[in-house]
Amino acid sequence: MIELDDIDRSILRALQRDAAVSAGALGRRIGLSQPATWRRIRRLEETGVVKGRRLRLNAEALGFGVTVFLGVKLARKGKISLEDFERAVSAIPEVQTVEHVLGLYDYRLRVVARDLPDFERVLRRRIMTLPGAGEVEANVMLSEERRPGPIGAD
Structure with missing residues (x-):
């Protein structure tokens, strides 16, 4: 586990709100130069604290007005059926996330x-x-x- 100081936490909070913010703008906000801010962001990425930056699309604006969370229990379990299920479900464009979970169900899917x-139609023809x-x-x-992650609020 990497040691985080207050500046690292400020960077993480800012990136959670807006991952596209420039290092210069972020540095001005937290009182660091652009190069120093960029070095810290790279260190957070290289150590795995930041796993990537993603663009969030507005599903409703794109015509997807319904989001459904599915709990899926596999009919049979085993390494091969897990891999087969994961590979097949990942190919369905309406499935936004696939989480292998412990509990009542084996998988949790976010479907738009x-x-x-x-x-x-997606449930009957593709998922089932x-x-x-x-x-x-x-x-x-x-x-x-949307709530901030484990770093917390400013």
């Missing part, structure tokens, strides 16, 4: 769809036909509040 009939797919529980997202 244009509307409920579109979600039903996956190798090893068994029981499924769906939870439709009503709203979302």
